[in-house]
Amino acid sequence: MRTVSIIGIGQMPVGEHWDLSVRHIAHHAISAALTEAGAEQVDALFVGNMLSGSLLSQEHLATLVADFCGLRNIETAKIESACASGASAFRVGCMAVASGMHDVVIVCGVEKMTDTTGGSTTAGLATASDAEYEAAHGVTFVGLNALIMRRYMHEFNAPLDAFAGFSINAHRNGAHNDNAMFQKPISLDTYLQAPMIATPINIMDSSPVCDGAAAAVLVASERASQYVTGHHPGAVQILASASANDTLALHDRKDPLFLEAAYLSSQKAYLQSGITAEEIDFFELHDAFTIMSALSLEATGYARRGEGWHLAADDAIGAGGRIPISTLGGLKSRGHPVGATGVYQIVEATQQLRGEAGKSQIQNATIGMTQNIGGSGATIVTHILGI
């Protein structure tokens, strides 16, 4: 199996792009990534996307995007795993290169959640849950996460402001990221006064509805040097790539407060790379809701059960902390264009490893981990990248 490296990245600033179509957003990220890679032709485009069918009446999205980008005689496919679509697509890109089926592959995560043609975004997001046994009863996706958060607070005696630190950290880090949707820090007061959206989740616990696209160009590591010349910032290697699943419906889980798929996929990733949690310099986790940050840290080996929120309280997650997370703003501050998020995480990890993260730079970072979560924890994909 060939090891795989990233030789180019691109991203669209996250926001509400009312004047741009999904194809324009994807094109922005793809053309930037191809330019940086110095790759004129690719063999395949894999698109991570969740909602183009439901919200835009557009399936067949990968082929549409390839067409608009002028990429011809290539393989195209959309990969969908709810909010983990981006990392799932990235994994398919890695397989395509690792197998030798393709030499140069581009992966693009894209989501367009504003200016939709039909169906509410809330209904669209609920398609990540079980349509017949969860959504049919009226529970929204935020509602499911609220149930988890409330139960967590009850079980582990976590106070209402237990999760504030996750949101404050994300906004502090995102303040310096030109591609972030929200580029200003928030205070504890702002968090405490934020309106509830599904108790106990307030608006500062929750990532925003937005548009975005991110892209990465992949080649076999042995061929990366052909591209990494002159002023090229250097290749980043995929040290591990793993995915695991759990029950789709929250009520079917043995323990709704443990992200078993995060545990399993991170264990596989540690095993593949021979790297331990302690050796990882930063962790781009899936903070769609602050409760998910706590659960992800617990399942991935950074905190004991019920103690994930202590890491936020102790500021162990800041740039100089034990395990810096959401270093460029995370889903909360950079934004969460759902099917694109997994690729944004990879792109931002690449920025950190190349030393291009500006004021958000983690000093001497050589190994980073990303984790993308689909649904309320049913599909979780973990990557470890290194330079």
Next chain:
Amino acid sequence: MRTVSIIGIGQMPVGEHWDLSVRHIAHHAISAALTEAGAEQVDALFVGNMLSGSLLSQEHLATLVADFCGLRNIETAKIESACASGASAFRVGCMAVASGMHDVVIVCGVEKMTDTTGGSTTAGLATASDAEYEAAHGVTFVGLNALIMRRYMHEFNAPLDAFAGFSINAHRNGAHNDNAMFQKPISLDTYLQAPMIATPINIMDSSPVCDGAAAAVLVASERASQYVTGHHPGAVQILASASANDTLALHDRKDPLFLEAAYLSSQKAYLQSGITAEEIDFFELHDAFTIMSALSLEATGYARRGEGWHLAADDAIGAGGRIPISTLGGLKSRGHPVGATGVYQIVEATQQLRGEAGKSQIQNATIGMTQNIGGSGATIVTHILGI
């Protein structure tokens, strides 16, 4: 790169399964395939599906299906390329095994088009075309194919009954297939009296709206012998797997009567396998509409431009003909549950190569080709299988 073999297949009889959910249909095919393979555990499930988001309000489908089938701690992802979703998912399964990332993979194509929760099936199918430049103007997916067929008849002086032979052949072959939706032959009179659905496409030119699921279990060819023991019918090898794209919108094509992506993907497949069109014993092509059979035969090397329909008129496509097509009924008679079709084609090719096609058996078949088309020709995936 490891070569890949199929060690188990399963399928749900195609039809209108008003009493079954998408998860039940997928489970039927998956459990049959796993039982035949003798595989107790798989490493990944890739699901080919187009419309679960639009028609069933259910994304995250692969993880839902894995959950319902009791498949845990595995990778799951849905792959979508409109009507080519099945073959696209199958390709991802091949990559996963070829790369060595996974040892045992199951691919399931599934589509549920009856008893939907919202949105019309016609609107759903139109999401295969360009939402902003085709569907927005009101053209349906059948309408697009009607435009192609009318232009073909005009350019090549093809009479109104030029395509009848494709439909008659499909129904003749499907009559003996227990999994086919329509199991009775039709006459030329039936074809000629069939009501128009989008002139010049009549109901006998068009594949039906239906439900179905098909599945195949993949392993590295070198490991197939571990599974192929006792009464096992034997492994079938993937000799070539290739995908190509074209413009999404029909009006953007240089030549709307030439399936360039079919030409490119079949040429790649011939090159990969070292097999020529003449050496192929049967061809499961994408006869969603009879015009597509003619175009596919032309682009793939069996007929000159404008002469594909002669093969039907001369009965060169029957079981004893030069290039037997739709040998178990094709999309017309077996049915076209859109995202599942590509996997049905693979499963049926496997039946033929194992000599299990009953009264539809192609004698001494050792090499078969399948071709799955997404949209009006924008994504085309070709496989060559051998025993």
